[in-house]
Amino acid sequence: MKKILSFLALPLSIFATQTAVGQSVKTDSFTVSGNCGMCKKRIEKAALIPGVTSAIWDVKAKTMTVKYDSATVKKDDVRKKIAQSGHDSGPFKATDSVYQNLPGCCRYERN
Numbered sequence: 339m340k341k342i343l344s345f346l347a348l349p350l351s352i353f354a355t356q357t358a359v360g361q362s363v364k365t366d367s368f369t370v371s372g373n374c375g376m377c378k379k380r381i382e383k384a385a386l387i388p389g390v391t392s393a394i395w396d397v398k399a400k401t402m403t404v405k406y407d408s409a410t411v412k413k414d415d416v417r418k419k420i421a422q423s424g425h426d427s428g429p430f431k432a433t434d435s436v437y438q439n440l441p442g443c444c445r446y447e448r449n
């Protein structure tokens with residue numbers, strides 16, 4: 339009897355874990371300033387903080403799409419990280435010194 343119970347409990351616990359994760363996974367898109375393929379690498383690397391499972395920046399559209407676990411990380415945390423890497427994202431701005439340290443081709447126009 340004991341064996342049968344543990345046999346039943348295992349698949350159930352796996353199912354419960356998957357459901358919990360599935361509910362907190364969010365996808366969001368937002369604008370990130372940048373120019374080129376080097377920017378893309380830098381921006382996507384900066385966005386991949388713990389809790390972020392996917393980060394793809396579209397060079398032409400200047401749009402970042404992230405998938406993340408909303409239980410561990412917030413969208414604004416990701417945007418702040420990207421800004422720290424030198425790329426403005428809406429209200430989150432890179433500091434002037436970080437921006438000035440970007441390679442010439444990466445210094446996008448700021449408004």
Ligand SMILES: [Cu+2]
Nearest residue numbers: 374376377444
């Ligand atoms: Cu660049």
